[in-house]
Amino acid sequence: MKNERTIILGGFIAFFALTLYGYITDVGGPIGIPLKEWCYVISPLIAVIFSFGAVRLYGLKSTYGYPLFFLSLGLFCWFVGEALWVYYEFILAIDPFPSVADYFYLAAYPLFAMAFFVAMKKGELKIKSFDKIIVFLFGLNALWLFVLVGYFGIYLAYDPAATLIENAVSIAYGVGDLVIFLACLLSLVLAWEYREGRIVMTWMYFFAGFTLILVSDIFFALYYKEYELGIQSYRITLDMLWILGYLYFGFGMYELAYLIRDIQGRALRGLK
């Protein structure tokens, strides 16, 4: 089983390397869509496949069954959004903003919020048991980061020259980023709660995934024009952050499935 884990990790690294190669060389791919765009769509698909695999193994009746299910649905919405974005841009050759792709991207945020709301409730986390100084410092940092995300994601997202629908969608992304910010914090809290156990790795990977997505979303809001003009350095950096975020989600889900199968394996060996 350890070999399988190494192979899967190697596969993730190889995919990331291929994506980087696609972005640097800008080589073409099947049906006239560049390789980098294929990789861009495949990365959330990888996360979705591993997510639903983990949910299937973990079941819905377990503590984090429904949270993982909502998280997987959210990732699925992002995958559909990314696929539609590439379809609009490369097949239809029209600007995908705003479009149906945005609705799928935005649909993921309430699902993530639901995932973490249920996770906190079912996980029976006792905030009172945390050290008061840690809670205070954590809260203080969370507050200024919350203001920062709100300023960049919502206030700066408003463009007087844009249409009402464009502004509404842009601001909705800003609100969505606040959800992602909360998801970052909550995955960190859950990682802290299980810091001595093997399950901590799954929450740490989710934390990394949400953080990368949040950072790239903020930079996208700040450098939207440069990104849309196709300036290579902006495009590569932002897309690679998004892709890496998806891959972290995928590997986090794989880690959970690996842990469950490992524990199941012991019972099976005992039965033989």
Add this chain to the structure above:
Amino acid sequence: MPSTIPLTQDVLESIQRHLGKATADMYARFYSGKDEKRVLASYQEILREVVGIAKANEEINLLKKKHRMMSV
């Protein structure tokens, strides 16, 4: 009053919560015919590995209290 639910049943419910129904079903087969001491030892080992010693001890102590056993 001590719980009337057998300890193994509670252990399996906990395994289901932490590791899913399929895992709990496997352990139900694995634990069948085994005495409570062995079941508890196996459960402790799994839980400590998955959620960590502190969190696992909390849950194990509650279970022991429910079934009136000595604490960890």
